[in-house]
Amino acid sequence: MGTALIYDDEMTNYKLLWVDSICNIEVPERLTVCYEALMRTGLADRCVSIPVREATDADILLVHSEEYLEAVKKTPYMTLAELMEFTLQYGDVYFHPNIYHCAKLAAGAALQLVDSVMTGAVRTGMALVRPPGHHSMRSAANGFCVFNNVAIAARYARQKYGLERVLIVDWDIHHGQGVQYCFEDDPSVLYFSWHRYEHQKFWPNLRESDYDTVGKEKGAGFNINVPWNRVGMRNSDYLSVFFHILLPVAYEFCPDLVLVCAGFDSAIGDPEGEMCASPDIFAHLTHLLMNLAGGKLCAVLEGGYNLTSLPQSVCQTVQTLLGDPAPPPGSLEGPCRSALESLHCVRSAHKPYWSCLKYAADLPTSESSSKHDKLAEETKDKAEKETVKEEKVWPEPQKRVCPPVRAALILPDNVTCPAGCQRFSSTEGLDPATISKLREKFSKDGENNSSLTTLPSLVALVDKMENHEIYSGLALVQDVSMAMTCTVQHAAALFQRVLIVCVGDMVEQKPGTEDGKTLLVQFSGNISDKPIGKYHVPVCLKKGCGDVSGFMHAVLSLLLPLGYEYDPNLVLLVRMPGCGIWDSVWQQLTGLLQGLAQGHTLILMQEEEKPCFVPTVSCLLGNAAPSLASLCAPLPEDTEEVEKLRYHLQADWKLLQTTAPEPQ
Ligand code: Q9C
Ligand code: ZN
Numbered sequence: 001m002g003t004a005l006i007y008d009d010e011m012t013n014y015k016l017l018w019v020d021s022i023c024n025i026e027v028p029e030r031l032t033v034c035y036e037a038l039m040r041t042g043l044a045d046r047c048v049s050i051p052v053r054e055a056t057d058a059d060i061l062l063v064h065s066e067e068y069l070e071a072v073k074k075t076p077y078m079t080l081a082e083l084m085e086f087t088l089q090y091g092d093v094y095f096h097p098n099i100y101h102c103a104k105l106a107a108g109a110a111l112q113l114v115d116s117v118m119t120g121a122v123r124t125g126m127a128l129v130r131p132p133g134h135h136s137m138r139s140a141a142n143g144f145c146v147f148n149n150v151a152i153a154a155r156y157a158r159q160k161y162g163l164e165r166v167l168i169v170d171w172d173i174h175h176g177q178g179v180q181y182c183f184e185d186d187p188s189v190l191y192f193s194w195h196r197y198e199h200q201k202f203w204p205n206l207r208e209s210d211y212d213t214v215g216k217e218k219g220a221g222f223n224i225n226v227p228w229n230r231v232g233m234r235n236s237d238y239l240s241v242f243f244h245i246l247l248p249v250a251y252e253f254c255p256d257l258v259l260v261c262a263g264f265d266s267a268i269g270d271p272e273g274e275m276c277a278s279p280d281i282f283a284h285l286t287h288l289l290m291n292l293a294g295g296k297l298c299a300v301l302e303g304g305y306n307l308t309s310l311p312q313s314v315c316q317t318v319q320t321l322l323g324d325p326a327p328p329p330g331s332l333e334g335p336c337r338s339a340l341e342s343l344h345c346v347r348s349a350h351k352p353y354w355s356c357l358k359y360a361a362d363l364p365t366s367e368s369s370s371k372h373d374k375l376a377e378e379t380k381d382k383a384e385k386e387t388v389k390e391e392k393v394w395p396e397p398q399k400r401v402c403p404p405v406r407a408a409l410i411l412p413d414n415v416t417c418p419a420g421c422q423r424f425s426s427t428e429g430l431d432p433a434t435i436s437k438l439r440e441k442f443s444k445d446g447e448n449n450s451s452l453t454t455l456p457s458l459v460a461l462v463d464k465m466e467n468h469e470i471y472s473g474l475a476l477v478q479d480v481s482m483a484m485t486c487t488v489q490h491a492a493a494l495f496q497r498v499l500i501v502c503v504g505d506m507v508e509q510k511p512g513t514e515d516g517k518t519l520l521v522q523f524s525g526n527i528s529d530k531p532i533g534k535y536h537v538p539v540c541l542k543k544g545c546g547d548v549s550g551f552m553h554a555v556l557s558l559l560l561p562l563g564y565e566y567d568p569n570l571v572l573l574v575r576m577p578g579c580g581i582w583d584s585v586w587q588q589l590t591g592l593l594q595g596l597a598q599g600h601t602l603i604l605m606q607e608e609e610k611p612c613f614v615p616t617v618s619c620l621l622g623n624a625a626p627s628l629a630s631l632c633a634p635l636p637e638d639t640e641e642v643e644k645l646r647y648h649l650q651a652d653w654k655l656l657q658t659t660a661p662e663p664q
Helices: 029-040 066-073 080-088 099-118 149-161 177-183 235-253 281-289 309-321 337-350 368-386 432-442 450-466 480-494 548-566 583-593 607-620 636-649
Strands: 002-006 048-050 122-127 166-170 189-196 223-228 257-262 297-301 405-410 470-477 498-503 518-524 536-540 570-575 601-606
Touching: 002 099, 002 309, 029 309, 048 099, 048 122, 066 099, 099 122, 099 149, 099 257, 099 297, 122 309, 149 166, 149 177, 149 257, 149 297, 166 177, 166 235, 177 189, 177 223, 189 235, 223 235, 223 337, 235 281, 235 337, 235 548, 257 281, 281 297, 281 309, 297 309, 405 450, 405 607, 432 450, 432 480, 450 470, 450 480, 450 570, 450 601, 470 480, 470 607, 480 498, 480 570, 480 601, 498 548, 498 583, 518 548, 536 548, 536 636, 548 583, 548 636, 570 583, 583 601, 583 607, 601 607
Parallel strands: 002 048, 002 122, 122 297, 166 189, 166 257, 189 223, 257 297, 405 470, 470 601, 498 518, 498 570, 518 536, 570 601
Antiparallel strands: none
């Protein structure tokens, strides 16, 4: 299942024709540098190229008024003076004789993308378009936008394919107020946007861009605004919002399709956003959305004005859509105070609407914390005005590792190896001393235990993952506990950090150490005999792993933040027999964890679990997990357990925080 790339250089054929210091950043080169970067890196060739089309009047009228469409239709015949005059009635936008044509192509490109994904021609895709769309309103151009490409695409997808729920993720650094207005009272379209806000001091300076605009009437709860009240937000701030707001809500919403307003003015170096997130963060943002809606994701370009970080970010997004594992998230320092304040406000505003947020903290009734923020801000603003804006520099994203073998499987002889994988039983290159040591260690009672036979292969597989010869692996073993103990021992000697995710109860002693070489997260129905520690996180769920909502909540808001902050070199995912996890949940877990350790996931399963082995392998190969049904409320006990753990651990793991510490 491929990835579509939709582009036509006709969309570079319009530009600003007069002097305007606000609009001069929206240039044709924005598109050409992106396309050239995709060509140069070979990414374009790996995509399915789909032609653009013009959106029809009927398409455009899904969102815009007839009067507005008729007015825009006249612009190709206007003189320069008339164009300038026409432009004046709107905010921060310019017209050109060819912009109407390009705007029809931009909207049409979004619709072509929706069609390609919905008909199954591809699984995902990206449309590189100009003009952008998310600021344009029913009867107004705004913020470089003429027609609202993504809003039109959402209505079109709902109508043509009978979709019930569409999620729009707007990671552009501006608020897509046009999208918000379009779907404000519509519960079938969930709109999420983060945006530079600075307490309404930043464009478009709207009161309704704040966290407390949550949607109206039936649509209450289906509009999520995350205002950034400071510039300089970093990777940790963005990821925190994904882990603690967007992903839990998105999984509860259960979309049939995900549309991304993919603006890259939220990346470092952008003159509009002034944020500090690195271009490779978009690999993770993309990856984290790719297991929703069965992987049906359409990214449509919006903003992005730094001609270096824009193409880098686009390449990261497209490479992730193509299924290449994400780069290491690097060291994340945790969210800043201002981001935590925003996070807290948003979670509390949306508590009434989403059961995953039911236990979110209320806003403090006193004005203490906001006062503190205002004070700090005034001091900071003064300091900022005195310093000259200096050019940001950042390293070019590293070339992502792409080992030749995607998934290697250690299987009993009677199990056939699925297509696209490599059967692995090689012990070549293994030190015989290592093997005999293993045998000594694990053969109890001196008997020649037949479950020992896979151990040398496991060790060899771990070696090849360390060499980047193989991405990921799966072993069907006779004794999962023994295999785990053995693998952990070997991997901890080889890798700096190993994340062990254990689903179900362990029979033998717990693997791992307290020195940070391993981090163990264990999900089970029983209370752990070992206490919670920085590197030992037992998650006790009421129904074990059998409650979908409780388990997913724990994965999204506990396991993922821990995993990202820990930044392992290997993820060991262990499925204990009888753990009771649903196959679709197990697949989600497998898919999500592949964002870590550059895709180096090693899965251990007991031989009897053969039925779920093919679906698991499919996820290792980069296929999306099937969509979970709309999640109901997690059991209160489970939410409490996750909250308790987050509270215990947030001093050690900053990505678990959701509220700002009390000011001293
Ligand atoms: N410096 C998009 O990114 N000008 N539009 C703001 C404040 C308008 C951005 C002026 C920016 C529009 C799609
Ligand atoms: Zn923008």
